[in-house]
Amino acid sequence: MTDTLSTAVSHELDGNALLDAYRTMRTIRAFEERLHDEFATGEIPGFVHLYAGEEASATGVCLHLDDRDAIASTHRGHGHCIAKGVDVKAMMAEIYGRRTGSCHGKGGSMHIADLSKGMLGANGIVGGGPPLICGTALAAKQKGTGGVGVAFFGDGASNQGTTLEAMNLASVWQLPAIFVAENNGYAEATSSTWSVAADNIADRAAGFGMPGVIVDGFDFFAVHEAAAEAIQRAREGGGPTLIEVKFTRYFGHFEGDQQTYRAGEVAYARENLDCLKRFRARVTETGQVEAARLDAVDAQVADLIDAAVEEAKAAPKPTAADLETDVYIEY
Amino acid sequence: MNDAIRKVVMPKWGLSMTSGKVTEWIASEGDEIADGDDLAEIDTDKIAGALESADEGVLRRIIAQVGEDVPVGATIALIAPADVPDAELDEAALLAREELDSGAVAEVAGPVTGSVEVDGRTVCFAALGEGEETVVLVHGYGGDKNSWLFVQEPLSQSHTVYALDLPGHGESTKDVGDGSLDVLAGAVLGLLAERGIERAHLVGHSLGGAVVVAAAAREPARVASLTLIAPAGFGSRINAGYLRGFAEARSRRELKPHLAALFADPGQVTRQLADDLMRYKRLDGVDKALGALLGTLLDGDEPALDVAPLLSEVDVPVAVVWGRQDAVLPATNGEGLDDVEYVERAGHMVHLEQPNAVVVAVNAVTNRR
């Protein structure tokens, strides 16, 4: 059942939608590159895992979603958050451990969430998200909202029992769920060519009785197209789909990773495969969006990220009074 | 056995009681006993209370020892006039002892429970006795039909005695509508109608007192007499703090201190009482019902009810019983009423603390014509 989709026909995106998609991808890229620089200064606490290079996946999928729909993410979750509409400044403040952050400084990079936007949280546990998405999809199905659940997970999580159990359950219950395996080539420092016993993660879909597709993760249009089909099928009661998105992450597993296990694939990808470059080339060549408008977006995004960092640094940290609040709703 | 020898049996206080223990014999062998005298302290796993004598004579033999678990209905003592020979009492005592030891005690019939539908609400009741005339017992705010346990059985010896759960209480529907006296009086009258009781003696405690007055005013022909025990709706004083405390308490810990206001003897406030009341308060809908009824009882910190005008319209025998130490509706509230019997060593819950005073008053008023 596995198909390989190359760059397919764009799914009816008008100029504004394309510009939105570009803005999202650019925001993610700028956010992550800035974090890469800021982390090096030592000012950002804890663990940070960057999504740069993978922007087309979160953006191409989430462009189809609205507030009925929920997504679950991974420890590499900033891109999913931005694509699902979480406030960028609140995210930055959260990563800086500030009280003004999305989670008031109690979650950090690995736990940014905004349930009002259907963003069920970045997740520090590999394979933590897919079972949860069965639940949000079940809720949508029970309530008849037409909503879907999307579980983003990595090649590492594709080997977790939770992910496999969740795919089976979603198929057994015919849930409106989409499983997006973001295969960036590495689970920590281990290559997916070694850790995933199948040729492709998407091949596993057959074992769960659901369609599986492979898409070029550097190609926004390919992701967008595959997601469109899967999401439409889910909304119409056709059950779950597994989409494997293949690409390379631009940074290490975490900030500080020396990446001695890698060869030169990042430089090659940045130069020849990069999703933003390809997007820009395509939409300007077809005349759908003028380059100047893209440039304007770049500038706006840069300003936004500057402001986000500046505000985050200036924001207050949580206080002792916050330590024991919000463990329970009522206790 | 000589008919002059009267058996004192383990009483059945409430539906679930199957046995009890004498924790103390108040009377001793040889004591002269009058009707209504306290004979013994009885303890069940749920409640403790004093057993009052229903006979007069001399306490001739004690059968059940302190601490002995005795089934309901079993003979625990014998009362007889002084001239009955000892030999006859020895024989009767031996039989009673054998019965107790064998465990072959005939089961005592408890109240018959049932329910009727009134205005879309289920009204539950427990009926006891087969007397020609009917007595209906109406509890107060937060009470239920079981609060009459010490009164219903003695009254049932001469009457058919109904104890009901008002809407919002016990096992009845918890919806009380606007919580008005009219809704509650309607439930009492509805019970009479549904059970085919043409005329009944109504006994009401506290809020129930106001309810039975309202019922009598609404359908005077159905009411043979009224016994008002610490009734609401008379006088100018009310313990608003108690009422709100009771309504708002969320746990046994919060509730228990308020309950002290109910009794002259603080020892009556047992953990079991508080537990039972919490079981009631936890039922869905009770919170809302108690809130609505609070509005019926209170206007700010003042009494909201005045049923004296209603009572003046009613032409039936009326008895009023009030505990001297009532801290919820103080006894001075009875000043405007005729022939109030003030009961010593009783707080608001006269029928629990001094049940005999209530039994005597009801028996007297039901015999008045």
Place this chain on the structure above:
Amino acid sequence: MARTISYREALGEALAQEMERDESVIVLGEDNAGGAGSPGEDDAWGGVLGVTKGLYHRFPGRVLDTPISESAFVGAAIGAATSGLRPVAELMFIDFMGVCFDQIFNQAAKFRYMFGGKAKTPVVIRTMYGAGLRAAAQHSQALYPIFTHIPGLKVVVPSSPYEAKGLLIQSIRDDDPVIFCEHKAMYDVTGDVPEDSYTIPFGEAGVVRDGDDVTIVAIGRMVSVAEEAAKQLAESGVEAEIIDPRTTSPLDTETILESVENTGRLVVVDEATPRCNLATDISALVAKEAFGSLRAPIEMVTAPHTPVPFSDALEDLYIPDAQRVANAVKTVVEWKR
């Protein structure tokens, strides 16, 4: 009205009444209906012990059988709870927490705090615990202390049919994740249970018996063991106060401390193994907060630090019984400096 019904029936009634009241309540778990996809009857089982029997037909589409995939369906219950449902998932045996614990303690328990107070996860995980059915090491443990240890979870251990119904309804209406631990040897225990719906608030201990000589705090099924011991002790003139915390998280510390301040002696009876269990937790609480009231060292009656054995000869020794409780009480009552 109150009738005598079993622990099993009380639980089933709580589920049915809540499903009737609130259509966002759903039930899911292995064989909660039973017979899914099979040629014979559907609703064949109603859960392995019949608690959910009958709900499948009464509430169409709201009782979901699951594959044997605890991570997936417990996680699904948690995810659904974040999205507007009030799922009651049945984790058949508490021992199976081992295959789905991440979803409970890293996901459900932490959402609210980790997301800055913005998440609401009203999920109930019903699960069977306890020894006594010769079910051996992987189907008999009393693992509620592990859940009690986790901030963000509420843990309920009902000791009777009355508590079972009221606490389950409270669990379903509660907006936090609740682990509801049913003792597998109690399903046929009967007791008075009101027909109406009612809730028992969390963090309010029940005082099962009054006494001035010693406080016995007992968890779950151990409450009835303590009552049996107290009856024996009363014959020798020792009156024990028995406290049933009902919920181990939150824990009603006040009722325990007040009682110990009165009795001066404490025995804790906990079916869990002895390290870091409720017995040690409550003992530490009392030692710290009521040290001045203690007239004797605290006694703990627990299972031994072993897996649950299979053979009846061993399992009967493993489970705390009334004699051991009575002996512990005698030790504290007779203790002299």
